[in-house]
């Protein structure tokens with residue numbers, strides 16, 4: 001937690017399929033009184049996927065939080081991915097946790113190898129070195145050995161690998177149901193449990 005009450009969260013969006021997950025997560029963070037600040041970093045391919053999958057193209061990328069949430073997004077700050085001098089690039093800045101959603105195989109590799117060559121990778125690297133929560137919503141299929149080894153490497157460094165694979169056991173009816181439940185699980189990992197999260201109560205077996 002930061003000095004004042006409320007969490008500070010970084011959201012990285014990379015160029016994997018699943019911009020809808022990012023949008024749903026950002027909307028929930030926007031409406032969550034437990035969160036006081038959200039930094040948004042999007043890779044160039046991430047911007048392309050947001051355009052392709054959500055039809056959102058920002059003339060001024062700083063307005064992306066407003067366009068994605070549909071609100072004034074007052075607690076959001078958009079940070080250019082090339083700005084490796086931003087606050088979240090330093091471990092001295094008190095971020096509580098970060099999620100990369102969706103996380104491409106390329107960004108996974110960069111994080112797993114500690115490249116820190118753009119803000120997204122650097123902010124993730126900082127979370128690992130400061131032993132803060134880092135959730136990687138990896139989206140690629142099928143997976144090759146490089147992807148699998150990078151996941152192991154990131155896991156060993158402290159990241160949570162949370163593949164963007166929705167579940168079906170709770171009876172989802174729509175894509176929004178699938179996305180919402182997945183995002184609820186991600187938020188839970190960030191210490192922000194959601195009332196809407198379906199919780200399996202077990203079933204009786206004869």
Ligand SMILES: Cc1cc2nc3c(=O)[nH]c(=O)nc-3n(C[C@H](O)[C@H](O)[C@H](O)COP(=O)(O)O)c2cc1C
Nearest residue numbers: 014015016017043045046052104105106107139140
């Ligand atoms: C339409 C489209 C869909 C893509 N989907 C994926 C994907 O699901 N997973 C993935 O790892 N890469 C995917 N890619 C490839 C990445 O965008 C590409 O490797 C890019 O360099 C990743 O850069 P970034 O990690 O900096 O965002 C996709 C690319 C495009 C154009």
